[in-house]
Amino acid sequence: MCRTIAFLTGLSLIPIWTYGLLPLVYLNGGPDKMIENIPTWAPVVTAIAAVTAATIAYRAFKIARDNLATVVKNQKETTAKSTFREFLKLCVEKPSLAYGRPAAGEEEKYEWFVAQFLWAAEEILEYAPDDWDRNLKLHISYHRDFLQNNRDFRNDDLPTYSTKLRTFLDATLRALPPPDPTPAPAPTTPAPTTPPTPARTD
Incomplete structure (x- = not known):
């Protein structure tokens, strides 16, 4: 920051001296004559110095403010990504909940899982919407039935989330293709087979 202020100070003084003070010196008879007129020009020089100092201070403040805003934004973005990565770890630990297929007795856990998502x-x-847009839509599709049809969620929980999330959620649900009405067949256990009886050898 100190280097930036010093650079701005030097950068501002060069044009002020070249296009402001130096022409005034020679328009008033050169350096010797200018020295004699110091009392006359002192208020002008003071005003120019004050304007220069104010300009430098404003630029330094603007740079500091922009840098702080960037740091805060990056920190919030990092926190958001870390939060979602923690959710993805939870998906690895609970794949049945991650795919929206809770087992019997896991309904309450599933509601909290969706809340975490x-x-x-x-x-x-x-x-950080741009980097994760497709990922969010994919996970919404996994929990489509709950997000669309659970009355308690729609009436009580959904209004507590931000307008941006509610808009994104409803738009994604509307864009999904119609669900397949045919339920997936339940896995079947093959009937045990009786091994062949070995032939007797007498």
Whole structure:
């Protein structure tokens, strides 16, 4: 920051001296005559110095403010991405919940799982939407039935999230193709086979 201020100071003084003070010196009879008129020009020089100092201070403040805003934005973006990565780790640990197929007795856990996803999605949409757009839509498709049809969620939970998330969620759900009405066949266990009886050898 100090180097930046010093650079701006030097950069500002060069044109002021070249196009402002130096012409005034020679328009008033050269350096010797200018020295005699110091009392006359002192207020002008003081005003120029004050304007220069104010300009430098404003530029330094603007640079510091922009740098701080960038640091804060980067920090929030990093936090949002870390939050979503933690959710992805949870998906690895709970694949049945991640694909929206909770086992019997896991309904309450599944509701909290979806809440974790929406919280992470809300952070991502606020601070890093471009990098994770397709990923969010994919996970919304996994939980489509719950997000569209669970009345308690639609009436009680959904309004607590940000407008940006609710808009993104509803737009994604509307864009999804119609669900397949044919349920996936349940896995079947093959019937045990009786091994052949070995032939007797007498």
